[in-house]
Amino acid sequence: MDPCTSAQDVHRCDLCETAIAQSYCDFCHVNLCKPCIGEHISDEYETHKIVRFQDRKSTLLYPKCITHTPKNCEHQCKNCDNIFVCSSCTASEQHRGHIFVEVLEVYKSKKEVIEKDTENLQNLITPKYDEIALDLEKQLASLEGGYEKLTSAMSKQGEQWHREIDIVINKMKTKIGEIKEKHRDILQKHLEEINQIQSLINKTLLAMSEIKESREVTPTIEYSSKISEFSKLPSQIKVTLPTFIPNLIDREQLESLYGQITPLSSATEESLSSINEPNTSVNELLDEPELVATIKTGHTNIYNVTWLNENKFWTSGLRKEIKCFNIDGSLHQTKTTTSGEQPRDLVIDSNGNLLYTGSTSNTVKKIKNGQADELILFGLPRWVLVHLCVTSTGDLLVTMYNDDEIQSKVVRYSGFTEKQTIQFDDESKPLYSGSDDLKYITENRNHDICVADCDATAVVVVDQDGKFRWRYTGYPSVVTKHPFKPAGIATDSQSRILTSDHFNLRIHILNKKGQFLRYIDNCDLKNPWGVCVDNNDNLLVCECYNGNVKKIKYSK
Incomplete structure (x- = not known):
């Protein structure tokens, strides 16, 4: 099988390209079979890091010291703005008496921070931005329709103002008649419901009277009280009559009576709390x-x-x-x-x-x-x-x-x-x-x-x-x-x-x-x-x- 043209089910040695890889050079990042290890490390043995294939990419790649090549910088000097230093640097006169920290410990600490930040970004912060973006998209999508409604409302108001006063009065009277019928329907419907309940109560009373007069055991034993059912009184409905409030009209107030357009308002709303804190309560x-x-x-x-x-x-x-x-x-x-x-x-x-x-x-x-x-x-x-x-x-x-x-x-x-x-x-x-x-x-x-x-x-x-x-x-x-x-x-x-x-x-x-x-x-x-x-x-x-x-x- 040609490894260049076919899918591989196992990892092959990068040198011979045929044998199965059993080792890995964590410095050069290449797969190696056992026979090829000697050839690979024959040039500069100290720079290579041969590990088991399953342990690959576990070795840290330290920065190289620019003063003591090719040594790795495995420490940082706190007195020198945390610059990277090698073992030779730590023993030099330049860094005498300085405080050093291990790069490995800093690396592990930063890895934990990155892991936590990644989790916060993915699970907390990114969804919030998605919500904000979705809200803005919805606002943009409804923009045209909203302004069309605004201009339509203005046109409708203009048409109404150009009608004859008697047409307006007749229209309002018709509206009052419709409201009156709705008013009547509401009351009638509620009355019918009350009448049905009253009918059930009367039938219950009649049945109870028959049981009281009867000497039969079964109806009395099977009697089930409906007091709790009928004790739940229906709510009383109060429908308020509409009122007519005439507008006072004069020439100075004509524009304000016709309507007004509120100015465009754009403001950034501050967050009430951080993402990790619950929102404070709001008094309604x-x-x-x-x-x-x-x-x-x-x-x-x-x-x-x-x-x-x-x-x-x-x-x-x-x-x-x-x-x-x-x-x-x-x-x-x-x-x-x-x-x-x-x-x-x-x-x-x-x-x-x-x-x-x-x-x-x-x-x-x-x-x-x-x-x-x-x-x-x-x-x-x-x-x-x-x-x-x-x-x-x-x-x-x-x-x-x-x-x-x-x-x-x-x-x-x-x-x-x-x-x-x-x-x-x-x-x-x-x-x-x-x-x-x-x-x-x-x-x-x-x-x-x-x-x-x-x-x-x-x-x-x-x-x-x-x-x-x-x-x-x-x-x-x-x-x-x-x-x-x-x-x-x-x-x-x-x-x-x-x-x-x-x-x-x-x-x-x-x-x-x-x-x-x-x-x-x-x-x-x-x-x-x-x-x-x-x-x-x-x-x-x-x-x-x-x-x-x-x-x-x-x-x-």
Whole structure:
């Protein structure tokens, strides 16, 4: 059999190409039969390593020493950046007193690392990348269809707007008639089910009556109780009548009533945990937020609330009094500003001290342990300090506007030192409106900086470097009567953003990427303004005109 043209069932000697290989040179990587071993090692015997064929490729190939050829380097010198050295090198004057490690031990250790890394890459990391790639492929595959639906929805809306009013009314009446029939069918079906059960109960009662009157043993002995079956009462069904909510139409609101296109949002979502760690738990939103308490603060108008600790929070309004309340609603402390000015905003620093912006002095002051005000920051020339936020690193973020009323910015301070100014995007366009001083600010758990820009009718979010991330301008709703005008803003433990919609009497909840999650609009909110979130993700919201603070539970 020609070994060059036919499949081999045994390994042949690489020298004679006929005899069966019984040995192997681990240095030259050739198969050898016994007669050919002598010929193979006849040239440089010391360099060859003859082993049994089954033990082939077990000998390590050490690097050759460039100084003492042809010796193998079986050690590394730790004092010389782990260079490879031979036995002669270790005894040389150059390496006197140095520390050496065996290459074999390093080799074995690295082999274990490679084995473990290979396993992690194959079993843990690669599947994750496959999932991400598959998700992106699915998004790309659905791209055309998604945009077709978007343009179709816009075209359909345009057709509806061009119809006659009486056609729209007739269509809606027809729809109401259809809903009424569905309503009737639901109730009728449920009634029939109840009637069937009632019929069975009556038949059972009749049978039981016959057994009671009968003297026959068998029916009585074979009687099986159906009480447990009939005790499982069917659920009561309540079908709510539909409502008609007319939209208010005027020329200025025509575009917003027709609809809006949310801006394209692209953000990288950070991993909640490493691949080898379980995901942390996420508190889900309640189906229906719950009003926990209403605290009457006594403020004529209340605009600011900030959480102090497990049991207390600070509040301020139009007057010079700053009040601290226990969570049960009892007044704990009242502090009057030394200058008699109204605080624009309140915030707690990392040491538990209260900071506030003065409305007339254009300063930031600190109330430490309830004592006299301490000045910690002056306003910049021609710039008015407005709202505050203390970051996770202890820095102070301040929103401010210029007295020309066309510029606004966010400035980061460390003590009295200005560290960062955030005013323009990458195209040198202003990030914030300049004609309104209402710009509450907060930092999210991912270090994003979130500003509720009332005059811009938007929540504007940048990352910690000041790079623009996204802008939220409200969520379409048939019950929206006024433009979105965000006032207070806060974030919770899940990086959700909560902002008060003052004129529409509700709170918007967004995720960290600016996607709308839900409204809080069921707690009889009256002109919500300042907001904060406590350590248990309960919302505190100021009702600015009646002086109340409401505590609302919105997550599980």
